[in-house]
Each structure stands twice: as C-alpha cells, then as structure tokens.
Amino acid sequence: MVKLNRIYTRTGDDGTTGLVDGSRRAKHDLRIEAYGAVDEANAAIGLVRLHAAGDDDAMLRRVQNDLFDLGADLATPGADFAPSPMVLRIVAMQVERLEREIDALNAQLAPLTSFVLPAGTPAATHLHLARTIVRRAERLTVAAAAREPINPQAIAYLNRLSDHLFVMSRAINARAGGDVLWVPGASR
Numbered sequence: 001m002v003k004l005n006r007i008y009t010r011t012g013d014d015g016t017t018g019l020v021d022g023s024r025r026a027k028h029d030l031r032i033e034a035y036g037a038v039d040e041a042n043a044a045i046g047l048v049r050l051h052a053a054g055d056d057d058a059m060l061r062r063v064q065n066d067l068f069d070l071g072a073d074l075a076t077p078g079a080d081f082a083p084s085p086m087v088l089r090i091v092a093m094q095v096e097r098l099e100r101e102i103d104a105l106n107a108q109l110a111p112l113t114s115f116v117l118p119a120g121t122p123a124a125t126h127l128h129l130a131r132t133i134v135r136r137a138e139r140l141t142v143a144a145a146a147r148e149p150i151n152p153q154a155i156a157y158l159n160r161l162s163d164h165l166f167v168m169s170r171a172i173n174a175r176a177g178g179d180v181l182w183v184p185g186a187s188r
Contacts, residue, residue, distance in 0.1 A: 020076040020087075030144035035074040037137035038158075042067040044130035045165075051123035056172065059101055063161065066094050070154055074141065079149035090153040098160040105164075105171045112179070116166075119180040120173035127169035134162045 011017075016024040017032055025032055042064050049060050072088040083089040118128030138158035144150055173179050 020072065021078070023077065030140055030147060031074060031077070031150075034137055034140040034144050035071045037133060037140050038067055038071050038074065041130055041133040041137055041161075042071075044126065044133050048123055048126040048130060051121065051126065052172075056123070056168065059164075059168070062097070063164070066090070066157065066161075069094070070157060073151050073154050074144075077148065081149075081151040081153065089151050090157045092153055092156075095153060095156045095160050098157070098164045102160070102164050102167050105167045109167070109170050109174055114181040114183070116170065117180045117182050118169075120169070121176045124169040124173045124176075127165045127172070131162050131165040131169070134158055134165060138162065 012027065015027055017027050018024055019031075045060050045064055045067070049057055049064075052060055069088055070090050073090050076087055076089075078087075080087070081089050083091055118132075119125055138155065141150060141155055141158060145155060170179055
C-alpha cells in the first residue's frame with residue numbers, strides 16, 4: 001500500500017527521478033518519458049469518464065487502474081517480467097481482457113467505409129485524444145525497449161489499449177448517430 005505524507009521531496013531538483021529499485025534516472029530518460037505519457041493518458045481517460053456511464057465507465061475505470069499498474073511496471077527496471085508480491089507487472093490477462101472488450105464493442109458496429117475524424121460526442125472526442133496519447137506512450141516504450149529490457153506485455157497492453165479506445169469512441173458515437181467520417185478533399 002502506498003502512503004504519501006509529504007508530496008515534495010526535493011530529490012528531483014537535480015533533474016533526476018527515482019525508480020522502484022532505488023536507482024535514479026534523468027527525467028528525460030526514455031523509461032521516464034514512457035511512464036510520463038502513460039500518466040498523461042490516464043488523465044485524459046479521466047476526462048472521458050466525465051462523459052461516460054455504465055459499462056463504458058466501468059471499462060475505463062479498469063483501464064485507469066491498469067495504467068497505474070503499467071506505470072509501476074515501467075518504473076521497475078530489470079529483465080524479470082514475472083509478477084510477484086514485490087514487483088507489479090502487466091500480465092497477458094490484462095491484454096486479453098482488452099481484446100474481449102474490443103471484440104464485444106466492435107460486434108455492434110458497422111464496418112468502416114472511411115477514416116474516422118476525432119470528433120462526435122464529448123466522450124468520443126476525449127477518447128480520441130487519450131488514444132493519441134497512448135500511441136505516444138507506446139512509441140516511447142518501444143524506444144526504451146530498444147535500449148533496455150521492458151516487459152513485452154506492457155508494449156502489447158499499450159498497443160491493444162489504443163485499439164480499445166478507438167473502438168469505444170466508435171461505439172459511443174454510434175449510439176449518438178454515427179461516426180464522423182473523413183471526406184477526402186472536402187475542403188478544397
């Protein structure tokens with residue numbers, strides 16, 4: 001359990017931050033950038049939840065919790081990706097849950113006939129913003145993985161989450177009248 005009595009520590013004033021194992025990294029380190037983008041995505045999903053209810057809100061609540069798990073995973077260096085009571089890792093079951101939810105949401109939708117614009121209802125629009133932030137988190141995590149061991153399930157989770165947010169945005173827009181489609185050259 002986390003207990004924070006004091007919010008500022010001054011330990012980061014030198015441009016570094018601490019990882020779970022006690023080591024310190026520059027705040028611009030790719031690992032730190034990756035979990036920073038994960039945190040940003042989580043905040044964007046919080047905005048979506050202002051406009052969500054029922055099953056949508058429940059799914060997003062689980063995703064927000066998973067994103068904290070993912071942040072802890074990325075903040076824990078090392079090549080042992082097995083979860084334990086002392087090390088929190090993203091596991092295949094979390095990725096598989098996203099896949100089941102994607103399939104259930106997508107089963108209700110008509111096939112796409114064009115690219116979708118990031119628009120529509122407030123919830124769908126915020127989902128698109130969260131999706132793009134998740135894609136950035138994924139790119140940063142993959143870049144970090146090129147330099148040091150990163151849990152492959154963390155990368156898979158981010159990849160699947162962006163799909164999940166996209167399909168959820170379509171499902172929410174479908175309930176409100178449909179996708180907002182790109183019309184090539186319409187503004188010429």
